[in-house]
Amino acid sequence: MFSRSTLCLKTSASSIGRLQLRYFSHLPMTVPIKLPNGLEYEQPTGLFINNKFVPSKQNKTFEVVNPSTEEEICHIYEGREDDVEEAVQAADRAFSNGSWNGIDPINRGKALYRLAELIEQDKDVIASIETLDNGKAISSSRGDVELVINYLKSSAGFADKIDGRMVDTGRTHFSYTKRQPLGVCGQIIPWNFPLLMWAWKIAPALVTGNTVVLKTAESTPLSALYVSKYIPQAGIPPGVINIVSGFGKIVGEAITNHPKIKKVAFTGSTATGRHIYQSAAAGLKKVTLELGGKSPNIVFADAELKKAVQNIILGIYYNSGEVCCAGSRVYVEESIYDKFIEEFKAASESIKVGDPFDESTFQGAQTSQMQLNKILKYVDIGKSEGATLITGGERLGSKGYFIKPTVFGDVKEDMRIVKEEIFGPVVTVTKFKSTDEVINMANDSEYGLAAGIHTSNINTALKVADRVNAGTVWINTYNDFHHAVPFGGFNASGLGREMSVDALQNYLQVKAVRAKLDE
Ligand code: NAI
Numbered sequence: 121m122f123s124r125s126t127l128c129l130k131t132s133a134s135s136i137g138r139l140q141l142r143y144f145s146h147l148p149m150t151v152p153i154k155l156p157n158g159l160e161y162e163q164p165t166g167l168f169i170n171n172k173f174v175p176s177k178q179n180k181t182f183e184v185v186n187p188s189t190e191e192e193i194c195h196i197y198e199g200r201e202d203d204v205e206e207a208v209q210a211a212d213r214a215f216s217n218g219s220w221n222g223i224d225p226i227n228r229g230k231a232l233y234r235l236a237e238l239i240e241q242d243k244d245v246i247a248s249i250e251t252l253d254n255g256k257a258i259s260s261s262r263g264d265v266e267l268v269i270n271y272l273k274s275s276a277g278f279a280d281k282i283d284g285r286m287v288d289t290g291r292t293h294f295s296y297t298k299r300q301p302l303g304v305c306g307q308i309i310p311w312n313f314p315l316l317m318w319a320w321k322i323a324p325a326l327v328t329g330n331t332v333v334l335k336t337a338e339s340t341p342l343s344a345l346y347v348s349k350y351i352p353q354a355g356i357p358p359g360v361i362n363i364v365s366g367f368g369k370i371v372g373e374a375i376t377n378h379p380k381i382k383k384v385a386f387t388g389s390t391a392t393g394r395h396i397y398q399s400a401a402a403g404l405k406k407v408t409l410e411l412g413g414k415s416p417n418i419v420f421a422d423a424e425l426k427k428a429v430q431n432i433i434l435g436i437y438y439n440s441g442e443v444c445c446a447g448s449r450v451y452v453e454e455s456i457y458d459k460f461i462e463e464f465k466a467a468s469e470s471i472k473v474g475d476p477f478d479e480s481t482f483q484g485a486q487t488s489q490m491q492l493n494k495i496l497k498y499v500d501i502g503k504s505e506g507a508t509l510i511t512g513g514e515r516l517g518s519k520g521y522f523i524k525p526t527v528f529g530d531v532k533e534d535m536r537i538v539k540e541e542i543f544g545p546v547v548t549v550t551k552f553k554s555t556d557e558v559i560n561m562a563n564d565s566e567y568g569l570a571a572g573i574h575t576s577n578i579n580t581a582l583k584v585a586d587r588v589n590a591g592t593v594w595i596n597t598y599n600d601f602h603h604a605v606p607f608g609g610f611n612a613s614g615l616g617r618e619m620s621v622d623a624l625q626n627y628l629q630v631k632a633v634r635a636k637l638d639e
């Protein structure tokens with residue numbers, strides 16, 4: 121597809137298990153990609169700085185892998201500290217020169233809306249890129265792109281509705297407050313919803329007048345680079361959005377530690393989130409974190425069983441289980457436990473796993489070999505802890521990172537498979553006798569991202585919703601996102617909220633102005 125001038129002897133320090141090869145090379149700035157569904161497109165390979173695709177300063181590149189085939193898709197340029205420096209300078213200039221935060225805010229809204237429209241016009245290619253790079257079922261990618269479009273459009277509408285207060289302090293003074301942007305925001309995103317996480321980060325930052333330097337995940341860099349070509353076309357000025365592809369330990373650290381970055385927004389593992397929070401503390405940066413989970417999904421005996429089973433299926437196998445809020449701990453009321461297990465086992469076994477470009481596939485590939493290995497390791501841990509493997513528990517095929525939907529029963533609440541985030545299509549099922557007992561079990565976790573409640577009794581639903589420690593509670597549904605409903609975690613699941621009007625306050629600060637008037 122292209123020629124690599126010099127082969128670097130280094131392999132990746134990447135977190136993925138199949139070593140991503142890293143080279144010094146002179147890549148063309150775009151490479152042609154033929155998608156498995158017949159669509160073709162040009163993939164940008166550069167970093168996106170100052171509204172231009174540029175090679176990385178050291179001409180380093182890394183390999184991007186298709187997790188469904190384990191084959192190379194292409195190489196792209198790998199950013200380093202010096203590239204982050206250039207991106208931050210560009211973002212800082214764009215912030216200081218007023219080309220973005222100094223304009224009539226309605227024009228920020230119009231540009232963001234235009235970006236959404238450009239994405240909408242090209243949504244088939246964009247959804248396909250996501251499936252190629254991440255391995256998720258094409259139906260899931262289409263759902264992601266719809267959420268991206270709606271969220272960008274909805275955020276655009278907030279641009280001219282950010283107001284302050286006039287404070288009456290008597291006739292001697294005139295006092296008012298204004299909400300102003302923070303400056304350059306560093307944003308670090310994961311690989312499970314690459315473009316959706318891009319949208320959740322850039323939209324609230326941009327609409328409030330900030331500028332951003334964003335790092336995509338090393339295993340899924342393609343979609344954010346591809347849509348960057350629409351940024352200048354949408355009328356967003358140079359330097360407002362900068363994308364530096366690369367690795368966490370290099371680009372991620374450089375973003376977190378850069379003195380000109382005023383705020384860090386991160387989605388990913390709790391361990392990395394903790395580390396970022398500590399590093400950002402040194403620079404007194406504002407931080408928002410959307411981290412891991414081990415969310416309870418509770419089925420009461422009066423739930424409509426068939427619907428509950430479908431919701432539990434969606435809760436754990438959607439997006440191949442690589443969902444921070446996956447309903448990975450299922451609790452079932454004792455009187456229906458046996459019937460539930462029978463139906464849930466059958467439903468799990470009937471899920472179509474495989475080629476994510478096949479329209480009938482529900483569960484595609486895991487995104488990386490690291491993730492595949494991690495999930496299989498947890499299957500072994502579950503077996504050795506004495507849980508009963510009800511179904512699944514093994515890799516599907518030998519090419520591509522596919523895993524059979526996996527259910528463990530007879531679990532004890534202190535088992536690692538019940539306590540720790542697995543981030544794959546693996547679920548534990550526990551029996552409960554009373555509402556108090558299930559609430560205690562549900563809340564016995566360091567996390568608090570989401571919870572599900574399945575019942576036909578409105579009293580049970582609302583009372584349990586009030587008592588579970590979770591940032592999101594779904595009743596008779598699960599993994600049911602809407603751009604106008606905030607999302608974020610209690611406890612070790614994070615800080616701050618994304619989406620809706622709630623996301624805006626993460627990117628604004630209050631300025632109080634008090635003028636003394638002549639006597
Ligand atoms: P990670 O949290 O290390 O990676 C997420 C992002 O952080 C990536 O862009 C990565 O390059 C970056 N990063 C890594 N180290 C960094 C550092 N020192 N400074 C700044 N940025 C850094 O997660 P990883 O290793 O990809 O996956 C491990 C586990 O994390 C998964 O098995 C899953 O349990 C969890 N996870 C949770 C996600 C969520 O949505 N809550 C998303 C991705 C992973």
Ligand code: MG
Pocket residue numbers: 184185186187252253254339340341487
């Ligand atoms: Mg990939």
